Amino acid sequence: DRTMPLARPTGQIPDAAWTSGFREMTEPWKGAVGCLGVAVFFAMTIGIISWQALEQSPEEWVLRGRAGGLLWERRQGALVLRVLPAGRTVAVITVGGVPAAEPPPPRDRCWHDGGQFCYAWEEAAELRLSLEPPPAPATECYGVRWTPLRPDVTLKDCFSMANVSWYGGASIRAQHWPLNGAESRAQPFVSGDFGKNPAGYGPVLERYFLGSTGVTVTVAPDVPLFLSLESNRHFCLETPAGRAAVPLRYLLCVSPDVAAAQRHVGSQLAGPARALPDTALLRSPIWRYYGPVGSAAKIKRGLRALAKRLKRHRLQEGVLALGERCTAVLAAAVRPDHVPWERRKRRDSAGARAPWLLGPLQLSVTLSPYASIASPLFLRSLRDAEAATPWLSLQPRFGGCPIPLLSTWKGRLCARLNVTSEAALGWYLARARHLQQALGAAYVVFEGAEGNAFLERGVPPPAELAGDRYTGALAAALATLGNTTIISAGARSSHLPLFVQMSPLRSDWSHAGLRGVIPSVLHYSLLGYNFFIPDAVGGSLAGDTPGDEELYVRWLQVVTFLPVMAFSTPPWLCCHAWVLNLTRQCIQRHRDFVVPLLIKYSEEWLSLGHPIFRPVWWLSPTDPTAFTIEDEFLIGDEVLVAPITEKGQTWRDIYLPGEGHLWMDTNTARVFDGGTVLRNYSASLAEVPVFVK
Numbered sequence: 255d256r257t258m259p260l261a262r263p264t265g266q267i268p269d270a271a272w273t274s275g276f277r278e279m280t281e282p283w284k285g286a287v288g289c290l291g292v293a294v295f296f297a298m299t300i301g302i303i304s305w306q307a308l309e310q311s312p313e314e315w316v317l318r319g320r321a322g323g324l325l326w327e328r329r330q331g332a333l334v335l336r337v338l339p340a341g342r343t344v345a346v347i348t349v350g351g352v353p354a355a356e357p358p359p360p361r362d363r364c365w366h367d368g369g370q371f372c373y374a375w376e377e378a379a380e381l382r383l384s385l386e387p388p389p390a391p392a393t394e395c396y397g398v399r400w401t402p403l404r405p406d407v408t409l410k411d412c413f414s415m416a417n418v419s420w421y422g423g424a425s426i427r428a429q430h431w432p433l434n435g436a437e438s439r440a441q442p443f444v445s446g447d448f449g450k451n452p453a454g455y456g457p458v459l460e461r462y463f464l465g466s467t468g469v470t471v472t473v474a475p476d477v478p479l480f481l482s483l484e485s486n487r488h489f490c491l492e493t494p495a496g497r498a499a500v501p502l503r504y505l506l507c508v509s510p511d512v513a514a515a516q517r518h519v520g521s522q523l524a525g526p527a528r529a530l531p532d533t534a535l536l537r538s539p540i541w542r543y544y545g546p547v548g549s550a551a552k553i554k555r556g557l558r559a560l561a562k563r564l565k566r567h568r569l570q571e572g573v574l575a576l577g578e579r580c581t582a583v584l585a586a587a588v589r590p591d592h593v594p595w596e597r598r599k600r601r602d603s604a605g606a607r608a609p610w611l612l613g614p615l616q617l618s619v620t621l622s623p624y625a626s627i628a629s630p631l632f633l634r635s636l637r638d639a640e641a642a643t644p645w646l647s648l649q650p651r652f653g654g655c656p657i658p659l660l661s662t663w664k665g666r667l668c669a670r671l672n673v674t675s676e677a678a679l680g681w682y683l684a685r686a687r688h689l690q691q692a693l694g695a696a697y698v699v700f701e702g703a704e705g706n707a708f709l710e711r712g713v714p715p716p717a718e719l720a721g722d723r724y725t726g727a728l729a730a731a732l733a734t735l736g737n738t739t740i741i742s743a744g745a746r747s748s749h750l751p752l753f754v755q756m757s758p759l760r761s762d763w764s765h766a767g768l769r770g771v772i773p774s775v776l777h778y779s780l781l782g783y784n785f786f787i788p789d790a791v792g793g794s795l796a797g798d799t800p801g802d803e804e805l806y807v808r809w810l811q812v813v814t815f816l817p818v819m820a821f822s823t824p825p826w827l828c829c830h831a832w833v834l835n836l837t838r839q840c841i842q843r844h845r846d847f848v849v850p851l852l853i854k855y856s857e858e859w860l861s862l863g864h865p866i867f868r869p870v871w872w873l874s875p876t877d878p879t880a881f882t883i884e885d886e887f888l889i890g891d892e893v894l895v896a897p898i899t900e901k902g903q904t905w906r907d908i909y910l911p912g913e914g915h916l917w918m919d920t921n922t923a924r925v926f927d928g929g930t931v932l933r934n935y936s937a938s939l940a941e942v943p944v945f946v947k
Contacts (some may be wrong), residue, residue: 255876256869257415257754259940265396267391268607273849276765278494287829288905289543289814291485291755296571298413299430308357309598309642312327312328312329313325313326313327313328313334314326314328314603316333316371316373316383316497317369317371317383317384317385317396318338318369319385319394319396319420320336320394320728321394321397321508322335322338322344322394322508323335323336323338323340323478323560324335324336324342324370324371324383324396324506326603327346330347330348331348331352332346332347332348332349332899333346333347333349333398333411334346334347334349335396335469335506335509338664338833341391342467342513343467344414344418344419344465344467344468344472344508344819345413345414345467345469345506345683345718346413346414346470347413348411348412349410349411349415349416350408350410350411350412350490351378351379351400351402351407351408351409351410351906352375352378352379352407352491353776355630356459357558360648362682362946363581368381369385370383370384370537371383371384372386374403375403376403376448377403377404378402378403378404378407379400379401379402379407379409380401380402380403380409381398381399381400381401382394382397382398382399382401383397383398384396384397384399385397385401385660385783386505388507388518388765389411389507389518389522389784390509390514390517390518391520392509392510392514392518393507393508393509393515393518393519394507394508395505395507395508395513396505396587397503397504397505397506398411398502398503398504398505398506398507398947399501399502399503400493400501400502400503400609401499401501402493402495402499402500402501403499404499405495405496405498405499406495407495408493408494408495409492409493409501409502410490410491410492411490411491411492411502411504411540412490412491413463413465413471413488413489413490413491414487414488414490414543415434415486415488415489416485417464417467418465418466418467418469418529419432419434419466419678419736419881419882420432420433420464420465420466420489420693420768420870421463421464421465421466421777421780422435422460422462422463422464422520422777422780422781423459423460423461423462423463423489424438424443424445424455424456424481425439425456425457425458425459425757425774425777425778426455426456426483427448427452427453427766427778428455428625428764428765428766429708429765429770429773429774430765430770430773431772431773431776431777431840431882431884432466432486432881432882432884433463433483433489434486435485435486435692436483436485436486436884437483437484438455438481438482439453439482440480440482440490440492440586441454441455441457441480441481441482442478442479442480442482442706442709443459443473443479443480443481443721444705444706444721444722445457445458445459445704445705445722445725445743445744445745446704446705446822447704447705448701448757448758449758450662450705450710455481456704456757457703457704457742457743457744457754457757458743458744458745458754458777458778458781458783459722459744459745459781460523460745460746460781460782461473461474461475461477461479462520462781463489464512464515464516464519464806464937465512465514465515465519465879466512466782466878467508467513467517468507468509468510468511468512468914469490469506469507469508469509469515470505470506470507470508470519471504471506472519473491473504474504474505474897475501475503475746477493477500477503477504478493478494478500478720478721478722479492479493479501479721480492480493480494482590484773487669487670491504495902497571501711505852507519511660511875511876512871512875512881513871513872513873513875514875516780516864516865517677517862517864517873519865520780520781521782521862521864521865522863523746523748523781523863524746524748524749524782524863524916525749525864526713526844527749528748528749528750528860528863529733529737529749529750529860530737530751530785530856530858530860531737531738531739531740531751531752531785532697532753533755533849533852533853533856534736535697535753535818536849536852536853537571537849538571538573538616538818538844539569539571539572539573539818539820539821539841539844540571540572540573540618540787540790540818540819540820540821541564541569541573541574541575541576541821541824542575542577542790542820542821542822542947543556543557543560543575543576543580544558544698544822545557545559547579547580547583548583549582549809550584550587553576553580553583553584555615557574557576559746560574561574561615561709563663563824563826564824565636567790567826567834567838568838569837569838569841570614570615571614571615572615572695572817573615573616573618573697574615574616574617574618575618575620575699575820576617576618576620577620578618578620578621578622578664580619580620581620581621581689581837584619584693585689585693588689588692588693588747593753600866604843606689607649613639616695616697617694617697618694618695618696618697618698618728618900619689619690619693619695619697619699619701620698620699620700620701621686621689621698621699621700621701622700622701622702623668623670623671623673623682623700623702623703623728624661624663624668624670624702625645625671626666626667626668626669627660627667627668627670628666632645632669635887637683643658643672643678644671644672644675644677644678644681644682645657645658645669645670645671645672645678646658646659646670646671646672646707646708646719647658647659647668647672648713654937654947659707659708659711659713660711661710661711663940666906668793670702670707670855671728673719673724673727673728673731674716674718679883680732682731683731683734683735686698686735687735690735696738697738697739698735698740698741699741699755699866700728700739700740700741700742700743701755702727702730703724703725703728703729703732703741703742703743704742704743705723705724705725705743706719706724707724708720714873714944721745722745722746725743725744725745725747726745726747727743728741728747729741729743729744729747729794730754731751732751733751733752735879736751737751737752739751739752739753740752740754740787741751741753741754741887742754742755742884744781744783746766748781748782748783748784749782752785753785753786753787753817754778754783754785754786754819755775755786755787756778756786756787756788756789757789757796758789758793758794758795759789759793759795760793760796761792761794761795761796761802761805762791762793762805763805763899763900765900767793767805768793768805768808768809768812768899769885769899769900771789771809771813771899772786772789772811772812772884772885772886772887772897773884774799775788775816775867775885775887776867776868776869776887778867779865779866780865780869782863782865784817784856784859784865784866785817785822786816786817786818787817787818788813788816788818789820790820790821790822790823791806791809791810791813791820791821791823792806792809792810792822792828793805793821794804801828803833804826804901804902805824805940806823806828806829806833806835806903807829808898808899808939809898810836810837810840811840811897811898812835812895812899812942813840814840814841814843814844814848814899814942815848815887815889815893815944816848816867817852819840819841819844819861832940836940848889850894851890851892852866852889852890853892853903855889855890858890866889867887867888867889868887868888868889868890868891869883869887869888870886870887870888870894870909871883871911872882872888872891872911873888873891873911873912873915873928874911874912874913874928874929875928877911877913879909879931880909880911883909884900885897885906886908886909891947892946892947893944893945893946893947894911894945894946894947895915895942895943895944896908896935896942896944896945896946897937897941897942898937898942899944901946903937904936904937904939905934905935905936905937906934906935906943907931907932907934907935907936908931908932908935908943908945909930909931910926910927910928910929910931910945911928912929912947913928913929914928914929915927915928915929915947916928916947917946917947918945918946918947919943919945920944920945921941921943921944921947928947
């Protein structure tokens with residue numbers, strides 16, 4: 255045998271020893287080493303993934319500003335708006351229409367611009383976030399723009415109601431304050447008539463939502479918008495899928511608190527040019543006429559009889575209001591339909607008074623932009639108009655004359671005024687002026703301003719009448735008649751010198767009746783519609799308890815502190831004599847106490863845009879207790895009204911806002927600290943708790 259020479263130690267392992275040794279390994283040993291390597295690799299990979307899952311945050315900043323920013327929350331596919339340095343979450347927006355499980359990566363397509371973040375979900379949608387100029391130094395704003403990349407993509411952002419109370423947006427049948435308790439399926443964000451569609455949205459809405467955390471959401475006016483409300487979960491903004499890729503665009507702003515957010519953003523919705531309606535109406539209770547309507551002579555006799563009755567009960571001042579049917583009967587007697595279908599010069603009807611009324615009573619009449627297809631007015635307008643028509647129409651696909659778009663109005667098939675035609679508007683306004691002057695009416699009410707006739711018929715509207723542009727255009731035209739005009743709807747028109755007539759309510763204690771009055775007041779005023787006419791005392795729609803004297807009295811007490819007091823059922827017909835005396839006292843209190851307050855705070859609205867009727871959180875913007883109180887309201891900063899809205903109650907809890915303020919009960923002269931709750935506070939049937947700061 256040959257003997258291997260001993261190698262001298264060198265302190266290193268020769269490479270040849272490893273390679274030769276490996277060559278000499280058997281195949282099983284080679285496989286074992288390979289498996290070991292793979293096992294080590296997988297163990298390291300699993301460890302890294304576990305570490306990321308345990309240690310890495312599920313949230314990632316995508317856009318940061320000076321006072322806060324937006325994060326992407328991976329687990330639920332949501333944008334989170336957070337303020338700094340406290341790190342407080344003010345809004346959570348769950349994203350729909352894109353793969354929620356796919357988070358935006360750290361890379362940003364707008365990396366070259368620190369004020370933007372861009373990301374695209376391939377074949378779904380593109381997201382662009384941007385820092386926008388703030389309306390005030392203490393507020394920061396972020397633009398959100400979703401663009402669909404396929405026509406079948408429905409963009410949908412849902413705003414969580416967890417720990418946030420939301421206000422604004424749309425009025426609903428049973429109005430709640432805040433919106434958290436409301437329920438509504440996804441439907442076009444367009445004003446509507448509850449009589450036609452009780453489940454739809456009401457006559458006053460704005461594309462503006464306010465959160466109790468100090469966040470606001472303002473949707474661009476040209477976005478085709480759907481809104482849904484899911485009680486106590488979220489509200490969702492959607493754009494419908496279709497052939498055109500329509501972006502969903504809105505502005506998120508965050509302020510220190512909810513009151514600051516309303517002052518900085520919400521109060522500027524209408525712009526700086528605001529005008530007041532005729533404030534003389536504030537001092538004039540409205541008495542609706544429901545007498546004989548068979549002829550003009552019968553209506554005049556009925557009005558004179560009502561005027562005499564009011565005078566006998568020492569209620570001789572105010573306005574007698576005629577509905578559309580009575581107005582049409584009187585109009586036929588003065589033949590206003592013969593105003594030519596052409597634009598006429600404006601005639602001043604200031605100071606007009608119906609000569610056949612008694613004393614200081616005035617008259618209001620009611621018109622609408624509808625005409626029955628069987629009426630002489632409709633037939634004559636078609637004949638006089640020749641090629642052009644004053645009504646909304648459909649253009650035939652293969653040419654020919656326009657076909658009037660027919661709608662249902664008060665049970666009749668009607669055509670609706672074309673507000674995009676200058677000639678049609680001129681003719682309609684001339685007819686209204688002629689009628690107002692001929693009848694000596696001090697005020698004209700225009701019903702039927704709400705809704706989109708094209709959407710109601712399932713027809714895509716023209717661009718100039720998309721969404722609520724009909725309501726806005728009609729309101730702007732009616733404002734030229736003067737400041738004695740009353741309209742039934744509002745959309746981007748709160749700056750105009752118009753009164754807005756609230757929707758009829760049920761004669762009951764529900765949110766569709768008395769309990770919905772204060773939430774509606776707060777909703778209208780928050781959106782800038784401070785000069786509204788509430789529904790008549792006791793409600794206009796039949797309820798479960800007709801002739802309920804307690805309901806009538808509690809309703810009367812609420813209306814006393816609103817802009818205008820309106821009556822459909824006079825107190826001598828529904829109630830005992832003491833209610834008639836109480837009505838006189840309430841009307842006098844409204845004139846002496848409430849109207850001067852409204853005049854005072856209307857100046858603040860003109861200059862700053864602040865609401866006249868304010869929620870209690872206006873003085874307690876960081877107290878969560880104040881966010882859900884819907885049965886109290888402030889007039890300005892100095893009067894708190896806390897009426898009874900529950901049947902059979904003669905006591906209630908009252909929240910006094912504003913820690914550090916003092917409040918005096920006007921009934922007892924007792925003084926209490928602000929920022930406290932008065933438990934079981936007494937309020938008899940003849941009393942309404944009112945406190946002065």
